[in-house]
Amino acid sequence: MKQTDNHILVIFGASGDLTERKLIPAIYNLYCRSFLPEKFAVLGVSRTKFTDEEYRKKVILENKHLKDNGSADKQAAFSEKIHYHAMETSDPNAYGSLKDRLTQLDISGNYIFYLSTPPSLYEVVSRSLSNVGLSNEEDGWKRIIIEKPFGYDLKTALELNKQLLSYFAEPQIYRIDHYLGKETVQNLLITRFANSIFEPLWNRNFIHHVEITAAETVGVEKRGGYYDGSGAMRDMIQNHLLQLAALVAMEPPVQATESAIRNERMKLFQSLRPLSPEDIEKNVIRGQYTSATIHGETVPGYREEEGVSPESRTETYVAMKFFIDNWRWSGVPFYIRTGKRMPTRVTEIVIHFNPTPHHLFVKNTGVMNQDNMLIIRIQPDEGMLLKFAMKIPGEGLRVTDVDMDFHYKDLADTYIPEAYERLLLDCIQGDATLYARGDAVEAAWQFIDPILKAWETNPNIKMYGYPAGTWGPENADDLVEGKHKNITWRYPCKNLSNDGIYCEL
Incomplete structure (x- = not known):
C-alpha cells in the first residue's frame, strides 16, 4: 500500500x-x-x-x-x-x-x-x-x-481555470467527479486493456454503436431553484457522461500513470466532432417531465416543482448522438442520454457489436441475428453482462439470446469503497488520475457550449414533454440508426441478472 x-x-x-x-x-x-x-x-x-x-x-x-x-x-x-x-x-x-x-x-x-x-x-x-x-x-x-460545476459555460470555465491557476499550480488542483471514483468506472480500463478478447474488437470494424445511459427516478426534489439554472446538460453530460465516454473510447495509455491516462482522455475530447447548428437540431433531443401517476401516486411535472419557473425551458432530459473523429472510431455513433423521473435508477455503458454479415439462423423471437451486447453496469447491481446467441435445445436450429453475467457483490470478502472514499485517498496520496484536468474540462465545454447557446438563441428548437415514470420523449428513438430494424435504445432493468424478464416498463 x-x-x-x-x-x-x-x-x-x-x-x-x-x-x-x-x-x-x-x-x-x-x-x-x-x-x-x-x-x-x-x-x-x-x-x-x-x-x-x-x-x-x-x-x-x-x-x-x-x-x-x-x-x-x-x-x-x-x-x-x-x-x-x-x-x-x-x-x-x-x-x-x-x-x-x-x-x-x-x-x-x-x-x-x-x-x-x-x-x-x-x-x-x-x-x-x-x-x-x-x-x-x-x-x-x-x-x-x-x-462541479467547473464553470457554467465555456467562458466561465476558462475564467475559473485562470483564477485557480493564479493561486495554485495545476498539479495542486483536484477537480472531483464522483462518477470516476466508482469501482465499475475504474474497471473500464482493466476490461479494455487487460483482456485480449475485448481490445482487438474495440474499434469501428467490430462495434456498431456505443450507448451510455444515466437515469434517475427522482425529480429535482428540493433543488428546483438551483436546477432551473443548470439543467441536465450541465448537471450530468458535460462532466459525468463525457468522462465515461472518454474512458470507453480513449486510446491505450503508454503507461498506467496519472499523466499518461489523463493525456489520452484529453486527446479523446479533442477528437469529438463539433456539432453544427443542423446537428444540434437533429441529433440533440431535450425534454421536461410532466405530471403523471407512478405506482398510484401523482407526482408533479417539472414546471410545478418548488422553485421552478412555470415557463421554464430548462431540460430534465437530454439524448444526443455524436461522433469521434479518429482512426479507431470513425463512423461509429455514440449515444448519450440522461434524465430525471425515469422508470428506474441506473447508469450503464452498452457496447453494441456489429451483427454477423450473413443471417443463417432465425432467433426464437423471429428476428434475424441481433447484435451481441456488452453491458457495463456502473450502478446499481454493479457488474457486467454479455449477451450472445445460443441454440435452443430440441429440434431445428432455433436461436435465443443468453446472458453471461458478473456481479461485484459475488467477490467474497472484497470491500468495495465508496466513490468519495477512493477519491479522497487518491488526493491524500497525490494521485490525480481520476480527477479532471483543467484542459480536459475546457475541451469538454468547447463541445457542449454550442448546444447551450443554440438552445438560448434558437426558439425553433423544440422542448419535448414526457410523462414522469417513462423513458423520455419518444423522439429520442429516432436518433438511433441500425443496419436492421428493431434497433433502439436499450431499456435497462434495475437488476442486471434476468435482464429483460423482470423489468420496469
Missing part, C-alpha cells in the same frame, strides 16, 4: 449536507481500514457557530450516514481527530485566523483544502488561501479539491 503522509484535511462548507453525508463517512471508513497516517486531522470550516465538541456530535456521534463498521471506542477515537473553526468564508481578512488554527493543530505542513461551497466562492477562497501563504509548498504539499 502506498504510504500516506501526515496531513490536515480542511473542509470549507463543513456544516453542509455533502460533508455530513459523504465526506466525513468516507474519511471514517479510511480510518477504520487503516489507510490514514498516524497523525492526521480534519478541520471543518463554516460560518455556523460550533465548538469542537458540538461539531463532533453532529458529524460523528449522531451522523446517521456513518456506517456501523467500527466500535464505539473507534468512533470516539476518530472524533478526537475532528476539529471546527467558525469563520466567514467570503471574508479574505478571516484567513489569518485559519492559518493560526492550522499551526495550533501542529500536525504537519501538508494541507488539503476541500471546497464544499457554492462555485461563486472558489475564487475568493483560493485567493485568500494564497494571500496568507497556504498555497505555498515550501513547508509541505498543498492541494485544493473543488466540486
Whole structure:
C-alpha cells in the first residue's frame, strides 16, 4: 500500500449536507481500514457557530450516514481527530485566523483544502488561501479539491481555470467527479486493456454503436431553484457522461500513470466532432417531465416543482448522438442520454457489436441475428453482462439470446469503497488520475457550449414533454440508426441478472 503522509484535511462548507453525508463517512471508513497516517486531522470550516465538541456530535456521534463498521471506542477515537473553526468564508481578512488554527493543530505542513461551497466562492477562497501563504509548498504539499460545476459555460470555465491557476499550480488542483471514483468506472480500463478478447474488437470494424445511459427516478426534489439554472446538460453530460465516454473510447495509455491516462482522455475530447447548428437540431433531443401517476401516486411535472419557473425551458432530459473523429472510431455513433423521473435508477455503458454479415439462423423471437451486447453496469447491481446467441435445445436450429453475467457483490470478502472514499485517498496520496484536468474540462465545454447557446438563441428548437415514470420523449428513438430494424435504445432493468424478464416498463 502506498504510504500516506501526515496531513490536515480542511473542509470549507463543513456544516453542509455533502460533508455530513459523504465526506466525513468516507474519511471514517479510511480510518477504520487503516489507510490514514498516524497523525492526521480534519478541520471543518463554516460560518455556523460550533465548538469542537458540538461539531463532533453532529458529524460523528449522531451522523446517521456513518456506517456501523467500527466500535464505539473507534468512533470516539476518530472524533478526537475532528476539529471546527467558525469563520466567514467570503471574508479574505478571516484567513489569518485559519492559518493560526492550522499551526495550533501542529500536525504537519501538508494541507488539503476541500471546497464544499457554492462555485461563486472558489475564487475568493483560493485567493485568500494564497494571500496568507497556504498555497505555498515550501513547508509541505498543498492541494485544493473543488466540486462541479467547473464553470457554467465555456467562458466561465476558462475564467475559473485562470483564477485557480493564479493561486495554485495545476498539479495542486483536484477537480472531483464522483462518477470516476466508482469501482465499475475504474474497471473500464482493466476490461479494455487487460483482456485480449475485448481490445482487438474495440474499434469501428467490430462495434456498431456505443450507448451510455444515466437515469434517475427522482425529480429535482428540493433543488428546483438551483436546477432551473443548470439543467441536465450541465448537471450530468458535460462532466459525468463525457468522462465515461472518454474512458470507453480513449486510446491505450503508454503507461498506467496519472499523466499518461489523463493525456489520452484529453486527446479523446479533442477528437469529438463539433456539432453544427443542423446537428444540434437533429441529433440533440431535450425534454421536461410532466405530471403523471407512478405506482398510484401523482407526482408533479417539472414546471410545478418548488422553485421552478412555470415557463421554464430548462431540460430534465437530454439524448444526443455524436461522433469521434479518429482512426479507431470513425463512423461509429455514440449515444448519450440522461434524465430525471425515469422508470428506474441506473447508469450503464452498452457496447453494441456489429451483427454477423450473413443471417443463417432465425432467433426464437423471429428476428434475424441481433447484435451481441456488452453491458457495463456502473450502478446499481454493479457488474457486467454479455449477451450472445445460443441454440435452443430440441429440434431445428432455433436461436435465443443468453446472458453471461458478473456481479461485484459475488467477490467474497472484497470491500468495495465508496466513490468519495477512493477519491479522497487518491488526493491524500497525490494521485490525480481520476480527477479532471483543467484542459480536459475546457475541451469538454468547447463541445457542449454550442448546444447551450443554440438552445438560448434558437426558439425553433423544440422542448419535448414526457410523462414522469417513462423513458423520455419518444423522439429520442429516432436518433438511433441500425443496419436492421428493431434497433433502439436499450431499456435497462434495475437488476442486471434476468435482464429483460423482470423489468420496469
